[in-house]
Amino acid sequence: MELVGGPLDGQLLGITAYAPEERADGALLMSNHGVYGPGGRSDYEPRPGDPDRWNWAGDTP
Template structure:
């Protein structure tokens, strides 16, 4: 969507999906996020932790 910033998620159950980070502050972007996974992946209320790497802070989250 025009005017939005997206980060690609790599590895884990959400591999290949894009996360809209438009409203996140710079501190929130460096902290990463715990994201809800599909029910069949890790059971009910499953979470996956994604965040930037030190070598590519503006690159995909792993």
């Protein structure tokens, strides 16, 4: 699926190994380009009505 917005905008994430319950929650992904730099994480959540895209919800240390 495609990541939309934030530091990972436009990148693709393979989610075939995720269970449906895990997909519903989104993911905190390691990102060197987020607000917190190397070691920080970017929060992406499923876009309502579009399962092929996840929206950026912010960064966390």
